[in-house]
Amino acid sequence: MIEANSTWRNIFSVDNLASYAKASSSLSLSLQVLLDDYSSIVIPSRGAFPIFHPASDIQYIERSMQDSIEVRMSMTRQMISSPMNNPLILPFSADPGESQSSSCIRRFWTKVLSAIVKRDVDSPYLQFYKFLVEKVAKKDFASVMPSKLPEEKFIFIDTVVSGRAISEIVKSFNSEGLEKCYFILIVDDYGRKLKKDYKVVIEGLVSEGRCEVIEVRDLFTEDRGPGVSGVWSTVYPGMMRGLQERYDWAGDSYGAGTFYQLISSSQVEPREGAGDPKYNMPNTLLYASLSIASSIMIRSNLECEKIEKKSGFGDFVLSSDEVDNIVSEKKKHALRMVERYFQRSLENIGKCDPFSPLDKKTTKELALPRVDYTWGGMCQVSTSGSHLIRVDFSDEVVEGLFKVFETGYLGVNPFFDCGDYFINL
DSSP states (O other): OOOTTHHHHHHTOHHHHHHHHHHHHHHHHHHHHHTTTOOEEEEOOGGGHHHHHHHHHHHHHHHHTOSOHHHHHHHHHHHHTOGGGSOEEOOOOOOOOTTOOHHHHHHHHHHHHHHHHHTOTTOHHHHHHHHIIIIISOOOGGGGSOSSOOOSSEEEEEEESSSHHHHHHHHHHHHHTOOSOEEEEEEGGGGTTOOHHHHHHHHHHHHTTOEEEEEOSOOTTTTOOHHHHSEEEEEOHHHHHHHHHHOGGGSSOOOOEEEEEOOOOSOSSSSTTTTSTTOOHHHHHHHHHHHHHHHHHHHHHHHHHHHHHHTEETTEEOOHHHHHHHHHHHHHHHHHHHHHHHHHHHHHHHTTTTOOTTSHHHHHHHHHHHHHHHHTTOEEEEEOTTOOEEEEEOHHHHHHHHHHHHHHTTTSOTTTTOTTOOSOO
8 A cells, every 4th residue: 555654744744735835936926027038948857847837827826816807818818928838848867877977967968958049950969869859769859849949048947955966057057158047946945955065056146146046845846756747757878878988079978868748647547557658647646636735725825915915805894913814714724625635635546556656666667668669678667766767778779779860860950850840940
């Protein structure tokens, strides 16, 4: 039976969920202001999605709370074109092997991003990424790219624990001249886990006016898997080794990864369809539970703000004490609703036994049928401690794939066959 016990209750505590809801509201507010000056959003982290997704949904909640149909229509038009609905996602996650480093992997992904931002169609890094998407992950390139590509002034949203990863990314950005972007960093444990040297890097960005820090009580979804993020991140160790060994330009800038988003499951019963590539029920239940809990808290907070601003309901004017009491009771009611709802959700997730969405074995078991469907058993699949899916091919398959890269992608404009999908090439 799934651990629907004190461990799960500690992870998905009301306090943790409330902290995430507050962070989502802060992120939404910041993005609404920043997007007047910045044209796009880049997300390198699976960990950011449990906060980013509710933040992007706040615009829909706020629209539904408007009394005027004209205001609702105006908000709808703004939402349709908002970068919040169309971010660029890149798999910056580092899973280095022997004689490899996380900084070199993040340098590779920085070069991919730089090529996209600068429209550098001659970049071998971008050409290799397109090859990975189309010939290794076997997906359409446009399916992992926003129709409006980021330009030099983009917003970079990432999660931070010790600060090592973001420090490596900032160093790589500086070396590539990506110095017009703005960082929004979601920081674990109110910053208490930040290492001194990395904290200095973040404080430097803040002092330059290029960074905002949003602190949370516990970054409890970090490295917890696709059940909390909806993002499945795949790395290809053999392809990364091959890239590093074959080309001088990849000697200190190598990476091999793709991602896909899968949230919903087509099954109705918890165990029905297990082993099918489309089966995703354990993760669907957990992701939906987090989303609904977040929505309940965010809506309650917005309603309380509205009451405080109006000091009452309609024509009824309330004293400040009466307003405070109503707001306090509404917030307590929302917390009770979330607590009861999440308890029922954990009981439903338990029906998926032996699958547990926080267990990396479950991540592997759910990913394996999809990889087998794509590659017909021609690879080995494992998972890292942070739920990265590792897909390893034989030397023969790797050699064949690099021949495809060299004959069909290296030196070829990665956008040449994308038609009019991209609106700002």
